Amino acid sequence: MKTIAVIFGSRSAEHDISIVTALSAIIKPLEATKKYKIEAVYIAKDGSWYWDEKLKDIKLYQSGAIDEFMRKAPKVQLQFDNGLTLVKSSQFAGRKAYKKIDVVFPATHGTHGEDGELMGLLEMANVPYVGCDVPSSAVAMDKVLSKLQTQAYGIVSPKMKFFTKSEYSENVEGWLKAIKTDLKMPLFVKPARLGSSIGITRVENEKELVNAIEVALHYDEKALVEEAVANLIEVTVPIIGNDELIPASVEQPLPKDDGVFDFETKYMNQGKGGKKMSGGKAGAQGYSKIPADISKDLYDKSLETALGVYKAVGCQGIARIDLLIDSKAKKVYFNEINPLPGSLYNHNWRASGWSNVDLVTRLVDLAEERWNAKQKLTTTFSTNFLKQF
Amino acid sequence: MKTLRAFLSYYSPKFPLYFAYMLQQVEYDPKKFHEWSGRLLRNTQTLQSVATRKRLVMTRRAKLLVLATYGFATIFIILYAWLVLVLDFRILALLIGILALPHVSRYFLEFTAYVAQNLIIAPEQKRMTEEAARIFADHTGVKIAVLGSYGKTTMKELLATILSQGKKVAATPGNMNVSTSHARFARSLKGDEDVLIVEFGEGEPGDIERMAQMFKPDYAIITGLAPNHLDYYPDLKAVAKDLLSIYDFVPADKVLVSGESKMLKDFLPKAAHVFTTGGTLGWKTSNIKPTIAGVTFDLNKAKSQFKLASGLLGRYQVAPLALVAALADKLGMSKSDIEAGMKKTAPFQHRMQPRLINGAWLIDDAYNGNLEGMQAGLKLLAELPAKRKWYVTPGLVDQGVETVRVHKELGKAIAESNPNIVVLMNNSARPIIEEAMLNEGFKNELRVETNPLDFYVQIEHLVASGDVLLMQNDWTDNYS
Ligand SMILES: Nc1ncnc2c1ncn2[C@@H]1O[C@H](COP(=O)(O)OP(=O)(O)OP(=O)(O)O)[C@@H](O)[C@H]1O
Ligand SMILES: [Mg+2]
Numbered sequence A: 001m002k003t004i005a006v007i008f009g010s011r012s013a014e015h016d017i018s019i020v021t022a023l024s025a026i027i028k029p030l031e032a033t034k035k036y037k038i039e040a041v042y043i044a045k046d047g048s049w050y051w052d053e054k055l056k057d058i059k060l061y062q063s064g065a066i067d068e069f070m071r072k073a074p075k076v077q078l079q080f081d082n083g084l085t086l087v088k089s090s091q092f093a094g095r096k097a098y099k100k101i102d103v104v105f106p107a108t109h110g111t112h113g114e115d116g117e118l119m120g121l122l123e124m125a126n127v128p129y130v131g132c133d134v135p136s137s138a139v140a141m142d143k144v145l146s147k148l149q150t151q152a153y154g155i156v157s158p159k160m161k162f163f164t165k166s167e168y169s170e171n172v173e174g175w176l177k178a179i180k181t182d183l184k185m186p187l188f189v190k191p192a193r194l195g196s197s198i199g200i201t202r203v204e205n206e207k208e209l210v211n212a213i214e215v216a217l218h219y220d221e222k223a224l225v226e227e228a229v230a231n232l233i234e235v236t237v238p239i240i241g242n243d244e245l246i247p248a249s250v251e252q253p254l255p256k257d258d259g260v261f262d263f264e265t266k267y268m269n270q271g272k273g274g275k276k277m278s279g280g281k282a283g284a285q286g287y288s289k290i291p292a293d294i295s296k297d298l299y300d301k302s303l304e305t306a307l308g309v310y311k312a313v314g315c316q317g318i319a320r321i322d323l324l325i326d327s328k329a330k331k332v333y334f335n336e337i338n339p340l341p342g343s344l345y346n347h348n349w350r351a352s353g354w355s356n357v358d359l360v361t362r363l364v365d366l367a368e369e370r371w372n373a374k375q376k377l378t379t380t381f382s383t384n385f386l387k388q389f
Numbered sequence B: 001m002k003t004l005r006a007f008l009s010y011y012s013p014k015f016p017l018y019f020a021y022m023l024q025q026v027e028y029d030p031k032k033f034h035e036w037s038g039r040l041l042r043n044t045q046t047l048q049s050v051a052t053r054k055r056l057v058m059t060r061r062a063k064l065l066v067l068a069t070y071g072f073a074t075i076f077i078i079l080y081a082w083l084v085l086v087l088d089f090r091i092l093a094l095l096i097g098i099l100a101l102p103h104v105s106r107y108f109l110e111f112t113a114y115v116a117q118n119l120i121i122a123p124e125q126k127r128m129t130e131e132a133a134r135i136f137a138d139h140t141g142v143k144i145a146v147l148g149s150y151g152k153t154t155m156k157e158l159l160a161t162i163l164s165q166g167k168k169v170a171a172t173p174g175n176m177n178v179s180t181s182h183a184r185f186a187r188s189l190k191g192d193e194d195v196l197i198v199e200f201g202e203g204e205p206g207d208i209e210r211m212a213q214m215f216k217p218d219y220a221i222i223t224g225l226a227p228n229h230l231d232y233y234p235d236l237k238a239v240a241k242d243l244l245s246i247y248d249f250v251p252a253d254k255v256l257v258s259g260e261s262k263m264l265k266d267f268l269p270k271a272a273h274v275f276t277t278g279g280t281l282g283w284k285t286s287n288i289k290p291t292i293a294g295v296t297f298d299l300n301k302a303k304s305q306f307k308l309a310s311g312l313l314g315r316y317q318v319a320p321l322a323l324v325a326a327l328a329d330k331l332g333m334s335k336s337d338i339e340a341g342m343k344k345t346a347p348f349q350h351r352m353q354p355r356l357i358n359g360a361w362l363i364d365d366a367y368n369g370n371l372e373g374m375q376a377g378l379k380l381l382a383e384l385p386a387k388r389k390w391y392v393t394p395g396l397v398d399q400g401v402e403t404v405r406v407h408k409e410l411g412k413a414i415a416e417s418n419p420n421i422v423v424l425m426n427n428s429a430r431p432i433i434e435e436a437m438l439n440e441g442f443k444n445e446l447r448v449e450t451n452p453l454d455f456y457v458q459i460e461h462l463v464a465s466g467d468v469l470l471m472q473n474d475w476t477d478n479y480s
Helices: A015-032 A058-062 A065-072 A117-125 A134-141 A143-151 A165-170 A172-182 A206-219 A296-313 A342-351 A356-375 B002-009 B015-025 B030-042 B047-051 B060-086 B091-138 B152-163 B179-188 B207-215 B236-248 B315-330 B335-343 B371-383 B400-417 B430-439 B452-462
Strands: A002-009 A036-043 A049-051 A077-080 A084-089 A096-101 A103-106 A160-164 A187-191 A201-203 A222-227 A232-241 A317-326 A331-338 B142-147 B169-171 B195-200 B219-222 B255-258 B273-275 B283-291 B294-301 B304-310 B353-357 B360-365 B388-393 B421-425 B445-449 B467-472
Touching: A002 A015, A002 A096, A015 A036, A015 A058, A015 A342, A015 A356, A015 B452, A058 A065, A077 A117, A103 A117, A103 A356, A117 A134, A134 A143, A134 A296, A134 A331, A143 A160, A143 A222, A143 A296, A143 A331, A160 A165, A160 A172, A165 A172, A165 A206, A165 A222, A172 A206, A187 A206, A201 A206, A206 A222, A232 A296, A232 A342, A232 A356, A296 A317, A296 A331, A317 A356, A342 A356, A356 B452, B002 B047, B015 B030, B015 B047, B015 B060, B015 B091, B030 B047, B030 B091, B060 B091, B091 B179, B091 B207, B142 B152, B142 B207, B142 B236, B152 B169, B152 B195, B152 B315, B152 B335, B179 B207, B195 B207, B207 B236, B219 B236, B255 B315, B273 B315, B283 B315, B294 B315, B304 B315, B304 B335, B315 B335, B315 B371, B360 B371, B371 B388, B371 B400, B371 B467, B388 B400, B400 B430, B421 B430, B421 B452, B430 B445, B445 B452
Parallel strands: A002 A036, A002 A103, B142 B195, B142 B219, B169 B195, B219 B255, B255 B273, B360 B467, B388 B421, B388 B467, B421 B445
Antiparallel strands: A036 A049, A077 A084, A084 A096, A160 A222, A187 A201, A187 A222, A232 A317, A317 A331, B283 B294, B294 B304, B353 B360
């Protein structure tokens, strides 16, 4: 039986969402396959790592018992042995518990995880892992980089200007003028590497623009200013695959002020009655329509754009691509990529005929396929450099 | 190891609760309790294993039994300790006493149940039965008895739902189908009902006759025959004989018998009035359409035509539905009332009850406990459109000598229905079903689950939109 380590939590604004993703959307279905042994690895808000069966129980976090647990539990050590082994000291004096990991399933959202940092560690360990690799994760995390990279592949995103804090402060007037001449109001100003709409402002005039840039640069060293898409319809497309890509349904998240419905009532746990287990990026979205309520033409264009983005950025395993549609001009713009969608967006996959178990099983297979392919590449060379030295 | 654990399990301080639970499950029948506890010992199962699904319901009777057992245990210990102290074996004797305690308590409970049965319950039952017979005899409503090895409750509920559209109807509640519940039902009547419907449960030979004597039905409906209670009947013929004894009480043209039950056919009198998917009482069905939302069909006789739609699932429901519509017509109900009543028929809890889970249709048929019902469900599964079809069952219980035959038939029916994934539970029925499936050429995926409960909670992770999952006949505790 293969051992899969699910790593979640971490120093991120989306720490709590990650716990739900890991426990309900990954560990439960993986265990339901009966094919794998699952190890839960939790990264606390302070960055400490823990590994324990108890960490699989959502109640531990809900009740606050996690603090008590962390006071007593030993922290995890990672052993890199051309693979990854979890190590922790056990109750018996001097004895240590070891667990060799066959596949890692990263389940962190946002900073210090989804942004590629965790993937770097796993690459160093040479252990197969689920999802996007280091460069694609890092690019996906950066709204400027991801737009530049996809533009190189002919994918359209709203026209933008971007700058670092020092570039901007050296020439404020110049930047404002350039924005005014090259971009059309209204505009969106965003920090380059944040999520959850933090620090984002929509601006209608120059005075608002100056403030908005200050706000964005308060959150990040890098900011972007882009044209607002008119007649906006937002859609999102979950995709899985390494080389052969499979999209789920094009989904249309409806504005969060749309009333009482949320993902929960609409898509999760139907018939089970209300227990909060999962829910997209909770709070960021209201309920949604699957499939999106758009013309066949726009639906196909959305799929095509999303698949193009996935390829251009070099995503693997799984990702979700957010698109902005101008419904009058019938144009589809790329907005951003989420390498690890909350709860894997499994409500959409289920609506598209993939059970939770089908989804996680496929993702684990994809991780192993990619790793196997990589082992065939030559990465070391023997030289006589040392002898000559 | 297993033996030791089973042995030790009797010394949990909670043992009286488990015994009381077992007694409750067998309706306080000392004989059945004796058999079950014997089986438990022979199979070296732990005492706790009896109650993995349900829990003891603390009724007054259960409370009394638990208290009595604890009381008995206490007195036993005190008396025994006293004996031990006066005599002089001490430690050894004390040990023997403690070891014997749960088992002595078991016999105590059995004895108590036996005494209560004969001294209190039986005479009380006799009095109630006589009173009920008087109430039924004086009642002016049309009296319908529903009997058969399966489908009684469904039939009764259908009658009640449809007839209620135009008449005042009273029916025995839930699964209550023993004499005492009939007596209680009689007491609850107001006297102004147009129709009385009573479900006759056959538990042991002579039951039907006793119930008929009490109720004196005008009509009787026999829903089917299956080897269901063979633990208490010598053979299928005895069950059939019991069911058909209704002809001694009801005129032959008012006994309506299912023509869909293969086993029943062999025992029927020539003049029997049958009801089938094709129709009954001169009515003919046509245009039958089963979907996940129910079944629709037309019913014709001479110039009359009903257009009927029911929420019940499966083509096989058409036979009872058509019968009830025909009977409603005979009792003077209007076409519009019959059609409206039919629309109100919906699946019952755990009987071919469709539920949407994670975009998939789960058909909960957990209360289906006989081969014919299971075959019908499998036919529906074959008929429904779906991307992926699942079939889940632990097999059938209570089949006596028929066990092998029934599970072979079931395996065959599964192979014919040919779902994409079949999930069986790892029990004594599994190898028989599996072999029959494979013999019939089943080539799709077969999964065997060791822990049914585990599987049931994981279903939500296993299914997605486009799936249909049919789950038939949950395993009950006393047969695990
Ligand atoms: N160019 C644009 N034109 C129109 N609307 C936009 C544009 N950019 C952003 N928005 C709106 O602002 C929302 C948040 O923007 P974006 O997705 O870039 O930020 P985020 O930090 O990822 O936030 P979230 O996590 O809420 O998606 C978008 O979902 C969209 O409604
Ligand atoms: Mg976004």
